[in-house]
Amino acid sequence: MSNHHTYKKVEMVGSSTTSIEDAINNALAECNKTLKNMDWFEVTETRGHIVDGAVGHFQVTLKIGFKIENS
Amino acid sequence: MSNHHTYKKVEMVGSSTTSIEDAINNALAECNKTLKNMDWFEVTETRGHIVDGAVGHFQVTLKIGFKIENS
Amino acid sequence: MSNHHTYKKVEMVGSSTTSIEDAINNALAECNKTLKNMDWFEVTETRGHIVDGAVGHFQVTLKIGFKIENS
Amino acid sequence: MSNHHTYKKVEMVGSSTTSIEDAINNALAECNKTLKNMDWFEVTETRGHIVDGAVGHFQVTLKIGFKIENS
Amino acid sequence: MSNHHTYKKVEMVGSSTTSIEDAINNALAECNKTLKNMDWFEVTETRGHIVDGAVGHFQVTLKIGFKIENS
Amino acid sequence: MSNHHTYKKVEMVGSSTTSIEDAINNALAECNKTLKNMDWFEVTETRGHIVDGAVGHFQVTLKIGFKIENS
Amino acid sequence: MSNHHTYKKVEMVGSSTTSIEDAINNALAECNKTLKNMDWFEVTETRGHIVDGAVGHFQVTLKIGFKIENS
Amino acid sequence: MSNHHTYKKVEMVGSSTTSIEDAINNALAECNKTLKNMDWFEVTETRGHIVDGAVGHFQVTLKIGFKIENS
Amino acid sequence: MSNHHTYKKVEMVGSSTTSIEDAINNALAECNKTLKNMDWFEVTETRGHIVDGAVGHFQVTLKIGFKIENS
Amino acid sequence: MSNHHTYKKVEMVGSSTTSIEDAINNALAECNKTLKNMDWFEVTETRGHIVDGAVGHFQVTLKIGFKIENS
Amino acid sequence: MSNHHTYKKVEMVGSSTTSIEDAINNALAECNKTLKNMDWFEVTETRGHIVDGAVGHFQVTLKIGFKIENS
Amino acid sequence: MSNHHTYKKVEMVGSSTTSIEDAINNALAECNKTLKNMDWFEVTETRGHIVDGAVGHFQVTLKIGFKIENS
Numbered sequence: 001m002s003n004h005h006t007y008k009k010v011e012m013v014g015s016s017t018t019s020i021e022d023a024i025n026n027a028l029a030e031c032n033k034t035l036k037n038m039d040w041f042e043v044t045e046t047r048g049h050i051v052d053g054a055v056g057h058f059q060v061t062l063k064i065g066f067k068i069e070n071s
Numbered sequence: 072m073s074n075h076h077t078y079k080k081v082e083m084v085g086s087s088t089t090s091i092e093d094a095i096n097n098a099l100a101e102c103n104k105t106l107k108n109m110d111w112f113e114v115t116e117t118r119g120h121i122v123d124g125a126v127g128h129f130q131v132t133l134k135i136g137f138k139i140e141n142s
Numbered sequence: 143m144s145n146h147h148t149y150k151k152v153e154m155v156g157s158s159t160t161s162i163e164d165a166i167n168n169a170l171a172e173c174n175k176t177l178k179n180m181d182w183f184e185v186t187e188t189r190g191h192i193v194d195g196a197v198g199h200f201q202v203t204l205k206i207g208f209k210i211e212n213s
Numbered sequence: 214m215s216n217h218h219t220y221k222k223v224e225m226v227g228s229s230t231t232s233i234e235d236a237i238n239n240a241l242a243e244c245n246k247t248l249k250n251m252d253w254f255e256v257t258e259t260r261g262h263i264v265d266g267a268v269g270h271f272q273v274t275l276k277i278g279f280k281i282e283n284s
Numbered sequence: 285m286s287n288h289h290t291y292k293k294v295e296m297v298g299s300s301t302t303s304i305e306d307a308i309n310n311a312l313a314e315c316n317k318t319l320k321n322m323d324w325f326e327v328t329e330t331r332g333h334i335v336d337g338a339v340g341h342f343q344v345t346l347k348i349g350f351k352i353e354n355s
Numbered sequence: 356m357s358n359h360h361t362y363k364k365v366e367m368v369g370s371s372t373t374s375i376e377d378a379i380n381n382a383l384a385e386c387n388k389t390l391k392n393m394d395w396f397e398v399t400e401t402r403g404h405i406v407d408g409a410v411g412h413f414q415v416t417l418k419i420g421f422k423i424e425n426s
Numbered sequence: 427m428s429n430h431h432t433y434k435k436v437e438m439v440g441s442s443t444t445s446i447e448d449a450i451n452n453a454l455a456e457c458n459k460t461l462k463n464m465d466w467f468e469v470t471e472t473r474g475h476i477v478d479g480a481v482g483h484f485q486v487t488l489k490i491g492f493k494i495e496n497s
Numbered sequence: 498m499s500n501h502h503t504y505k506k507v508e509m510v511g512s513s514t515t516s517i518e519d520a521i522n523n524a525l526a527e528c529n530k531t532l533k534n535m536d537w538f539e540v541t542e543t544r545g546h547i548v549d550g551a552v553g554h555f556q557v558t559l560k561i562g563f564k565i566e567n568s
Numbered sequence: 569m570s571n572h573h574t575y576k577k578v579e580m581v582g583s584s585t586t587s588i589e590d591a592i593n594n595a596l597a598e599c600n601k602t603l604k605n606m607d608w609f610e611v612t613e614t615r616g617h618i619v620d621g622a623v624g625h626f627q628v629t630l631k632i633g634f635k636i637e638n639s
Numbered sequence: 640m641s642n643h644h645t646y647k648k649v650e651m652v653g654s655s656t657t658s659i660e661d662a663i664n665n666a667l668a669e670c671n672k673t674l675k676n677m678d679w680f681e682v683t684e685t686r687g688h689i690v691d692g693a694v695g696h697f698q699v700t701l702k703i704g705f706k707i708e709n710s
Numbered sequence: 711m712s713n714h715h716t717y718k719k720v721e722m723v724g725s726s727t728t729s730i731e732d733a734i735n736n737a738l739a740e741c742n743k744t745l746k747n748m749d750w751f752e753v754t755e756t757r758g759h760i761v762d763g764a765v766g767h768f769q770v771t772l773k774i775g776f777k778i779e780n781s
Numbered sequence: 782m783s784n785h786h787t788y789k790k791v792e793m794v795g796s797s798t799t800s801i802e803d804a805i806n807n808a809l810a811e812c813n814k815t816l817k818n819m820d821w822f823e824v825t826e827t828r829g830h831i832v833d834g835a836v837g838h839f840q841v842t843l844k845i846g847f848k849i850e851n852s
Contacts, residue, residue, distance in 0.1 A: 082366075623802070
């Protein structure tokens with residue numbers, strides 16, 4: 001058995017009308033449809049667009065790390 | 072009609088006793104009194120002061136982009 | 143009486159299963175057991191680990207500034 | 214006469230369908246309607262949106278420095 | 285219908301013998317063969333190699349954001 | 356009465372033939388003519404031009420934060 | 427024949443119990459199973475976890491650039 | 498005798514009503530009460546608060562490196 | 569039992585005449601005398617001094633994260 | 640024959656009244672008078688001064704890498 | 711006559727027992743022995759070593775820009 | 782005798798087929814042919830090119846500081 005693993009990071013932007021945490025979970029839920037072994041995330045940018053003078057959507061950029069199968 | 076627009080960014084600090092999202096919306100609400108056409112925001116700093124060993128206020132610095140009228 | 147003060151910053155990582163704000167307050171609560179005069183905090187990193195395709199814990203790195211006693 | 218001057222920087226986003234240089238000049242032309250004494254610019258971000266698989270608009274963020282009148 | 289979307293960013297390096305803008309469009313054209321819904325790009329690095337004391341190729345690194353289908 | 360405030364930051368460049376501290380105070384003095392409630396500053400760049408092989412002017416870029424009236 | 431090429435960068439994390447160089451080569455070996463034309467790498471982060479007060483694994487984040495086939 | 502040493506860095510904020518240099522020395526003097534073997538410092542931030550339109554205090558953040566005893 | 573933990577990061581500089589990895593392990597060994605629960609490290613700077621035109625010591629700055637007891 | 644080479648980087652600022660690309664080539668042409676083996680460049684800053692409300696000169700800072708002779 | 715100029719930047723570290731400004735001027739004075747046409751400087755790092763618990767020398771890293779002769 | 786010194790930093794890229802440490806020493810050995818008084822180095826970038834799916838050369842960018850003679 002190998003004594004090391006390799007991980008890949010992908011960069012996603014999740015959005016939400018309600019909160020930063022919800023935007024993160026929305027991105028994770030989307031990735032969870034196709035990625036296995038998601039392990040950690042890192043927020044790299046928090047922004048959003050504005051509608052009628054208030055937050056329309058929070059847009060959170062995050063890197064998601066997952067283990068390569070059989071690595 | 073012009074095929075391009077010009078935007079300006081201003082840098083604001085919103086605060087809130089309850090959440091980061093609320094601090095962002097407080098800054099937007101304040102700017103909405105005088106700025107038209109607010110389009111997007113970018114969070115550049117998240118900090119706060121501490122009262123009795125807990126968060127007193129969240130202080131969120133954000134840049135707000137808005138379209139210049141008639142640009 | 144001195145006309146200036148000296149502060150120290152320590153770097154902590156708080157975690158929470160529910161929110162970024164809660165992770166910050168958890169770190170402050172832990173530090174409050176041993177540090178006096180905590181004055182402000184600065185968020186330097188937001189990340190987390192993923193469990194079953196969703197956020198397991200938010201992990202928020204923050205610097206906490208406090209006044210040195212009698213400085 | 215004073216032996217020093219004070220400058221202000223404002224942050225603008227110019228856009229153009231054709232080039233980065235044109236986006237910069239579009240932002241300057243817009244500011245020139247209201248600002249006097251524009252002296253220098255610094256590009257801080259270059260991005261754009263994509264239409265039909267090609268650049269739709271270049272969007273260039275720049276800081277513009279100008280001298281405060283009578284400073 | 286969902287009230288939010290998820291985007292992915294990929295990092296590409298386009299090159300051109302003539303201009304920075306052309307290098308960007310070359311990268312977009314290449315991605316357009318396999319990616320749908322390309323929405324925006326962000327330039328993160330501009331460099332090139334030198335041939336006979338002049339620019340041989342401009343090499344522009346850019347992140348390209350595109351909407352995840354059905355997200 | 357509101358339990359939160361909103362601040363704006365403006366970016367200025369002060370100059371001085373004698374010192375960095377003096378360049379900061381020159382920028383503050385100039386802003387003080389038109390801004391109320393200036394609260395803090397952050398130095399973001401220190402540079403200068405050179406005359407006859409010595410410092411001609413120190414040029415200090417600083418962000419100045421001030422409270423929005425009635426926020 | 428085209429006079430330019432397009433490259434893609436992917437971000438990987440390699441690990442090793444013995445050295446930083448070995449962690450880099452482990453990540454490359456894993457990618458080599460599925461990627462052709464790997465051309466260069468850039469180290470963006472070096473970290474690791476600690477076991478019994480010593481390095482357990484070095485974890486090296488790197489971006490790997492490879493040429494797009496037929497670009 | 499060991500052929501290597503280990504150092505620790507602590508992050509302090511010194512303040513002064515008069516100068517940046519004085520703020521640095523005030524932080525060093527405070528640390529000198531409890532730290533031995535202070536060896537070097539690195540300025541990481543220069544800011545201050547404003548009183549009556551002028552600098553009230555310079556606040557300088559610095560990292561101080563000192564050798565661990567017997568390392 | 570709490571469902572979250574708090575960590576502290578300290579910043580150390582390890583040195584070695586032979587390798588970067590050795591400098592990291594030297595810093596960890598030194599901290600291991602007084603810190604429990606060391607969990608991870610992050611390299612933030614790699615430098616060294618030069619003796620007779622070759623590396624005298626590698627000096628590696630790293631942040632070490634450890635769990636606060638009973639947090 | 641050595642199996643490795645050593646390169647040096649120098650930092651130049653090229654200028655042009657017409658374009659960013661031209662400013663880069665102007666800097667390269669100037670360096671080409673005295674440097675051999677110029678291999679690659681990296682743009683680190685793009686700015687310019689403003690004349691009559693439009694770009695006077697583009698000023699592009701670039702690092703130029705060249706192989707040391709016989710290294 | 712050419713309508714553009716080329717500049718070179720060199721990176722120096724000046725030191726002084728008394729002030730940051732003096733360290734800058736010391737570096738300029740040293741360069742002035744061999745460089746013509748020094749035009750501007752940019753401070754990139756401020757640090758120093760500590761003697762007996764106080765600043766021994768301020769060490770200021772600066773980039774100095776000068777015009778290439780006949781460029 | 783002067784109570785201060787001036788240093789210059791040059792930026793080099795060393796390479797090696799075997800290790801990061803070796804790439805650093807190769808750059809120092811090359812500079813040692815022409816530079817006196819080399820004092821310290823700072824690693825600013827670690828990268829390499831890939832041959833047959835493995836590291837071909839490590840390429841390490843470093844700044845080398847050396848004292849100006851008689852400064």
